[in-house]
Amino acid sequence: MPDAEYDRNNIFARILRNEIPSTRVYEDDEFVAFRDIAPAAPVHLIVIPRGEPPTSPAGLTEADAGMVGRLVLTAVRVAAEQGLSERGYRLVMNCGDHGGQSVAHLHLHVLGGGPLGPVA
Ligand code: AMP
Numbered sequence: 433m434p435d436a437e438y439d440r441n442n443i444f445a446r447i448l449r450n451e452i453p454s455t456r457v458y459e460d461d462e463f464v465a466f467r468d469i470a471p472a473a474p475v476h477l478i479v480i481p482r483g484e485p486p487t488s489p490a491g492l493t494e495a496d497a498g499m500v501g502r503l504v505l506t507a508v509r510v511a512a513e514q515g516l517s518e519r520g521y522r523l524v525m526n527c528g529d530h531g532g533q534s535v536a537h538l539h540l541h542v543l544g545g546g547p548l549g550p551v552a
Contacts, residue, residue, distance in 0.1 A: 434528035435491035438484045444537035458510045465510045474545030479507045487536035489527045507540045516544040
């Protein structure tokens with residue numbers, strides 16, 4: 433189920449607790465951004481909320497609207513800091529197995545650093 437109950441031992445929860453190493457490029461009180469371990473583009477970052485957010489976009493409610501807006505703004509800020517603004521980049525949020533989601537902690541991919549080709 434894309435909106436399954438939160439598993440406190442998912443990979444991103446463990447990254448937040450520093451139980452698994454990651455290369456962080458940005459963090460504040462609400463979000464952390466780090467390099468994807470299996471980059472699908474020359475620059476591939478993951479931006480996640482701290483705490484126990486919905487496991488996927490399917491679990492979002494109206495109460496999450498502000499958080500999701502700030503998540504996108506944070507991704508845009510991090511993309512700019514990584515030098516991606518001039519040529520552009522792609523923001524991706526996968527949902528469920530058909531969407532290619534493998535980690536059940538809401539997250540936004542930032543992909544760039546070269547031409548990405550069509551989405552599908
Ligand atoms: P998704 O497939 O949308 O759930 O995205 C999960 C992403 O997390 C994938 O692109 C993985 O390569 C990435 N990932 C998995 N484990 C790690 C890790 N330990 N550090 C950084 N990225 C990871």
